[in-house]
Amino acid sequence: MRLLLGSLITFLVAAAVGLGATWLTLTRGVAFGSLNIGAWTAWPKRGSVDIDPYARANIARTGELPTGLGDGIAFYARSDDARHGFDGRCTFIVSGMTPAARYWTITLYDPEGKLVANAIDRHSFTSDEIVRDGDGSFAITVAPLARPGNWLPTGGVDKFVLVLRLYDTPIGVSTGTTKEGPMPAITRKTCS
Amino acid sequence: MIRAMLWILSGLLLGGIVHLSTVLAMPQAAKQDAYSRLTPLTPVNTVVPLPAPTADSSIMPFMDPAFAIAVCRYDLSDGSIKLTAPVSQAYTSVTFYTRKSVAYYAINDRAAGRRTIELDLMTPEQHANMPEEEDVTAADRLIIDSPSTVGLIVLRALAPEPGLMPQVRRTLAAAKCELQPADQ
Numbered sequence: 001m002r003l004l005l006g007s008l009i010t011f012l013v014a015a016a017v018g019l020g021a022t023w024l025t026l027t028r029g030v031a032f033g034s035l036n037i038g039a040w041t042a043w044p045k046r047g048s049v050d051i052d053p054y055a056r057a058n059i060a061r062t063g064e065l066p067t068g069l070g071d072g073i074a075f076y077a078r079s080d081d082a083r084h085g086f087d088g089r090c091t092f093i094v095s096g097m098t099p100a101a102r103y104w105t106i107t108l109y110d111p112e113g114k115l116v117a118n119a120i121d122r123h124s125f126t127s128d129e130i131v132r133d134g135d136g137s138f139a140i141t142v143a144p145l146a147r148p149g150n151w152l153p154t155g156g157v158d159k160f161v162l163v164l165r166l167y168d169t170p171i172g173v174s175t176g177t178t179k180e181g182p183m184p185a186i187t188r189k190t191c192s
Numbered sequence: 193m194i195r196a197m198l199w200i201l202s203g204l205l206l207g208g209i210v211h212l213s214t215v216l217a218m219p220q221a222a223k224q225d226a227y228s229r230l231t232p233l234t235p236v237n238t239v240v241p242l243p244a245p246t247a248d249s250s251i252m253p254f255m256d257p258a259f260a261i262a263v264c265r266y267d268l269s270d271g272s273i274k275l276t277a278p279v280s281q282a283y284t285s286v287t288f289y290t291r292k293s294v295a296y297y298a299i300n301d302r303a304a305g306r307r308t309i310e311l312d313l314m315t316p317e318q319h320a321n322m323p324e325e326e327d328v329t330a331a332d333r334l335i336i337d338s339p340s341t342v343g344l345i346v347l348r349a350l351a352p353e354p355g356l357m358p359q360v361r362r363t364l365a366a367a368k369c370e371l372q373p374a375d376q
Contacts, residue, residue, distance in 0.1 A: 006195065009199045010200070010203040010206060011203070013200055014206035014207040014210055016207065017204055017211065018206070018214065019211075019214065021207070021208075021211040022210075022211050022215055026215075026218070046295075048295060049296050049339075051295075054215060056292065056293075057215045057216075057218035057219060059293045060218050060219040060221075061222055061224070062253050063228075064252055064254050064293070065293055067287075067295075068285070068287035068288075068295035068298025069295070069298060070298030070299050071285040071287050071298040071300060071348070102283060103283050103350055103352065105256055107256060107258075112253060113250070113252075113253025113254035114245075114247065114250050114253065115245055115247045116247055117247035117248070124257050126258045126350070127352075128282075128352035129352065129353055163254060167285070167350070168302060
């Protein structure tokens with residue numbers, strides 16, 4: 001009787017701990033070898049054969065095809081520099097410069113990686129499209145309602161993710177010394 | 193009391209094993225990975241343009257909407273693959289993925305250094321069986337070894353402005369993925 005009860009406890013604990021840990025790591029995402037610059041995070045190894053088992057499992061589950069390391073690198077942001085989570089009802093400013101790259105794009109997704117519906121059908125900017133200041137810096141207004149300049153609509157969604165992709169760039173390729181690039185700053189303004 | 197602690201401790205250890213094995217098994221068990229999603233849309237060993245992602249539908253999550261994308265779902269069991277991709281004006285890249293979505297090789301137009309990207313994709317075994325003289329004359333041919341017999345080649349071409357998208361899609365439509373029969 002004791003043996004039965006004991007092994008039952010063992011198996012229950014094993015199932016709870018094992019499956020719970022798997023679920024947590026796959027939904028939250030574990031960051032091995034991440035490259036953090038301000039609010040931006042990239043996982044350069046996700047785009048190579050050195051990808052870790054957690055990232056492999058995560059990609060298999062979501063159906064994503066990661067950006068190959070010889071192609072470029074993707075930086076994800078889910079909050080501003082002060083760690084305010086992205087809320088589609090608020091206004092955020094993404095401003096500054098990007099690291100050296102032949103091209104870059106910045107795209108707004110919902111947390112599942114789908115584009116967000118909006119009236120002007122604008123989901124991203126490329127480095128060629130963006131309106132810049134005289135010194136080459138830029139500012140993108142991420143907001144639910146129309147703004148002058150570079151307006152990236154949020155569609156008023158609860159949560160969103162910004163992905164900055166650098167194409168043909170030395171960032172992330174040279175392992176070891178991760179030279180920090182000048183990534184754009186993100187600040188929250190008003191919330192409606 | 194000590195006995196109960198031991199049961200719980202062994203439960204924790206077993207839980208660790210369960211966790212590791214489920215993480216490692218996930219790529220094998222996943223039904224909705226990129227390859228499975230693309231299988232109904234793409235005939236084998238053919239370059240197929242993918243519809244651009246929209247808010248309503250996207251074949252895969254986190255697709256870059258500024259790019260025209262085409263996929264060649266390859267199967268090397270009947271021979272190697274010759275890939276030819278014309279380079280569009282702005283930026284073109286080719287990324288190779290295994291059946292389990294691991295990006296094992298990626299090259300862009302500048303690294304390829306020509307007007308067209310030309311690559312031969314084969315299994316390590318097919319590479320080893322290549323006639324030697326051919327290997328020498330093929331010094332300027334780029335040969336990629338695929339770790340898996342099946343996988344995905346993803347061609348991406350950038351439209352720097354939305355207006356250029358139709359032109360970029362036309363250029364990408366000329367890309368070819370041809371099976372080279374093993375016995376010549």
